[in-house]
Amino acid sequence: MDTLPINASAATPADTTLRWTARAVEALFELPFNDLVFRAHGVHRAHFDPNAVQLSTLLSVKTGGCPEDCGYCPQAARYHTGVASQDLLSVEQVAAAARLAKENGATRFCMGAAWRGPRQRDLEQVVEMVKAVRAEGLESCATLGLLKEGQAEQLKAAGLDYYNHNIDTSAEFYGEIITTRTQDDRLDTLSRVRHAGLHVCCGGIIGMGESRRARAGLISQLASMEPYPESVPINNLVQVPGTPLDGTAKLDDFEFVRTIAAARITMPRAMVRLSAGRQEMPEAIQALCFLAGANSIFYGEKLLTTGNPDVEQDRALFARLGLRPMDTKAPV
Numbered sequence: 001m002d003t004l005p006i007n008a009s010a011a012t013p014a015d016t017t018l019r020w021t022a023r024a025v026e027a028l029f030e031l032p033f034n035d036l037v038f039r040a041h042g043v044h045r046a047h048f049d050p051n052a053v054q055l056s057t058l059l060s061v062k063t064g065g066c067p068e069d070c071g072y073c074p075q076a077a078r079y080h081t082g083v084a085s086q087d088l089l090s091v092e093q094v095a096a097a098a099r100l101a102k103e104n105g106a107t108r109f110c111m112g113a114a115w116r117g118p119r120q121r122d123l124e125q126v127v128e129m130v131k132a133v134r135a136e137g138l139e140s141c142a143t144l145g146l147l148k149e150g151q152a153e154q155l156k157a158a159g160l161d162y163y164n165h166n167i168d169t170s171a172e173f174y175g176e177i178i179t180t181r182t183q184d185d186r187l188d189t190l191s192r193v194r195h196a197g198l199h200v201c202c203g204g205i206i207g208m209g210e211s212r213r214a215r216a217g218l219i220s221q222l223a224s225m226e227p228y229p230e231s232v233p234i235n236n237l238v239q240v241p242g243t244p245l246d247g248t249a250k251l252d253d254f255e256f257v258r259t260i261a262a263a264r265i266t267m268p269r270a271m272v273r274l275s276a277g278r279q280e281m282p283e284a285i286q287a288l289c290f291l292a293g294a295n296s297i298f299y300g301e302k303l304l305t306t307g308n309p310d311v312e313q314d315r316a317l318f319a320r321l322g323l324r325p326m327d328t329k330a331p332v
Contacts, residue, residue, distance in 0.1 A: 004118070005076050009242055011013050014276065015190045015309070019223075019229055020219070020223040022170075022213065022217045025219045025220045025266060026213055026216035028123065028258075028261070029212055029258050029259075030214055032047050034294075036262075037257070037292045038289060039261070039265060040250065040260070040261035040264045041293065042193050043264055043268045043293065047269050050324040052324065052325070053290065053294075053296060053297060053323050054107060054297070054326040055071045055105050055107055055297065055298055055299040055326070056065070056106060056107070056273070056295075056296060056299060057097075057098075057101035057108070057324050058110040058111075059111055059112070061088060061089045061094060061111070061112065061126070062085075062110045062148065063084070063085065063291055065077050066114040067180070068116055068178065069180065070178045071177055071245045072205060072237055074210060074242065074243055076243070079244075080188045080242045081241065081242035081243060082242070088113070088125060089129075091128045093130050093141070094129040094131075094132055095133070098136045098138055099136055099139070100239065102136050102137070104299065104311050105311075105325050106139060107247050107325070107327065108139040108141060108161075108258065108326045109140055110141035111126065111140075111141070111142045111143070111163075112143075113142075113145070116146060117145040118144045118145065118147075123151055123154060126142060126144065126160050128158075130158040130159055131158050131162045134158075139161045139162065140160050141161060141231075142155060143163070146165075146185055146186070147192050147193065149206060151192070152189075152192045152193050152195070152196035152198060153196045155196070156197055156283070160198060161199055162203070163200065164231075164303070165186055165189050165200075165201075165202060166205070166235075167187070167203075167205075168186075168204050168216060168218075169208060169210055169218055170210070170214040170215075170218045170220075170221065173214040173217070176208075177208055177245075180251050188211075190202060192249070192279065196309070199230045199231065200230060201231035201316065202231075203222065203231075203234050204218045204264075205236075205237070205250030206237070206255075207236050207247055207256070208248060209248045209249065215255075219259065219266055220265055220266075223262070223263075223267050227264075228267045228270060229270055230269075230270060231273060231296070232267055232271065233274050233296075234256075234274065234275060236251060236256055236276060236277025236278070236280070238276050253285045254285075254288075256281075256289070257285060257288045260292045261292040263293070264294075267318055273296035273297075273298070274286065275297075275298055276298075278298070283317055287321055290321065290323065295326065296326075297314070303312060
């Protein structure tokens with residue numbers, strides 16, 4: 001498809017019904033920075049309150065010992081990163097964490113487990129966690145790895161709202177980052193999630209040494225899903241000593257903002273989330289990301305096993321920018 005003029009209406013059907021090719025997304029990246037952000041903000045303002053940001057909390061319910069070889073991940077058992085393996089948390093521990101997250105203003109609670117995929121007996125315990133989170137009036141999200149037939153339906157029956165499973169990077173670059181599962185494996189899980197009636201949370205990681213074309217390819221793949229994900233986390237690589245990607249050249253901050261803008265333009269109704277890497281991101285760059293269409297963040301001091309800005313720091317930033325938490329509470 002051809003890209004729209006810079007001043008095209010944000011509400012035009014072309015933003016929501018035409019397939020975005022990788023080349024068309026790459027053309028967005030190539031726009032002058034001001035023009036790109038202006039266009040993205042127009043799309044964002046047409047579909048969302050531009051001063052409301054969803055607050056989500058992410059808890060690692062099972063840490064470390066993962067058999068995969070994702071080059072960015074400190075939880076892979078084959079890398080020496082200092083992350084100790086921990087057993088699955090109890091339902092009571094998760095419920096307590098959910099209550100604390102709610103008290104701190106979060107409206108979505110996400111649970112992550114370092115598995116290739118859940119065993120049935122583990123899934124049954126996660127089902128009880130989902131019920132506990134929903135009982136607190138929070139939206140629920142889980143990222144548990146690859147799902148087998150019928151598992152997404154069990155999570156849906158428990159009340160799960162979102163399932164997160166990222167495609168990580170473009171199809172062409174994927175094999176440079178992961179070899180123990182294919183991107184098609186990931187797409188199969190996403191298909192099961194959709195078939196079960198769950199909302200999809202799916203994004204990727206940038207700054208892993210990929211080209212701008214690969215970043216455009218990632219956004220194109222996400223935007224071309226039918227429908228595109230309701231939630232799109234954009235992660236900036238957090239380099240962890242001991243992982244293969246430690247030492248990768250740092251991505252330019254403005255390129256990260258461009259990626260947020262491209263996600264907003266191509267997926268106008270999605271929640272676009274600033275995810276991993278925000279702790280290392282200057283506040284001025286975070287502000288540009290909100291201007292470019294990011295409207296969701298992970299909130300709290302830890303994101304699985306890596307750092308995240310703490311609650312008070314985020315509250316202070318929101319006050320300076322005139323932002324407020326978005327109310328997206330799930331029904332009890």
